[in-house]
Amino acid sequence: MGNIDVGENINIKKIMHVMRHAPHGTIYTYEGLEMILIMAAYEQDLSVAFIGDGVYALKKDQNTAAIGIKGFAKTFMALDGYDVEKLYVDQLSLEERGLTEDDLLVKVEVLGSGEIGKLMNEQDVVIHH
Amino acid sequence: MKIGILLKEGPYNHQASDSAYKFAEAAIKKGHTVDAVFLYNDGVSNVTKLMDPPQDDRNIAARWDALHKQHGVEILACIAASKRRGISDEVLIEGASITGLGTLTDIAIRNDRLITFGD
């Protein structure tokens, strides 16, 4: 027992960010992404779940030039580089919107609500955006 | 128990500020420590001293100020969200300060709970 180092992980928290809004119509997705990028530097156990209109944040072919708002969809592609690798998409939310994994910009794990619910239950902190 | 609060909406437009305040008040009354209220998105507008509601209405900024002074609750506005919305040290109530999202991460780490209020 004396050789097992449990101290290292004791302060690591499981933090899940839940994206629930479509991008651009409100700032929640963009500022949520800013929060995720900062938190990523703190080496916590981060994950991001896309539920409801949140799945639209990952849609390919977004072009915001004509609405005068900075686009940020491609920033989701950079999350991997920040070691944020746990990206979960709610399957029913995709289906209801006529989307499939191929419509999304990044590689994600598509899960049923039961599986995402289990993951939510394991979290120390859940923040909706 | 140590509790952090994340408040994501501005005052008056939504009930979120009132709910967050009532929750903080009740938690303190039950003997818990409310470590900090972190203001994000439009939530940063909660702490401008330029706020001047009619006399018969609550002054939400003054209420946060009092919570800080009476119970030592840190009232923190996110710097990136504040800059976007014209909230700076010049307009801030005494009891609040501007800080980065790293502080929110610390709040999430060091508290037993982080509870979000918003719309």
Next chain:
Amino acid sequence: MLHTINKSPFASDSLETCRRFLQPGDSVLFIEDGVYAVQAGNKFASLIETIQKNNSVLALHPDLGARGITVVADGVRVVDYEGFVELVEEHQVNSWL
């Protein structure tokens, strides 16, 4: 886990969405406009009843009172802010904003 819902179910799908992710033993607390979900006799009565098979359902008294809701659906527990704090003592929180 404690799930809070603050939107009227007539205006938002927060309740319908949240319920898909509930795990047995989770609690659901309605606050702010969310409390309209538990007004007795509305169209969400059967949904609230279904949720109660695996989860306890609560509503915040000050928010009910503010909205003139005096009768809530069967089995819904009414709590004040002190009760809200007690729920947070027991559970991590998931606020469905």
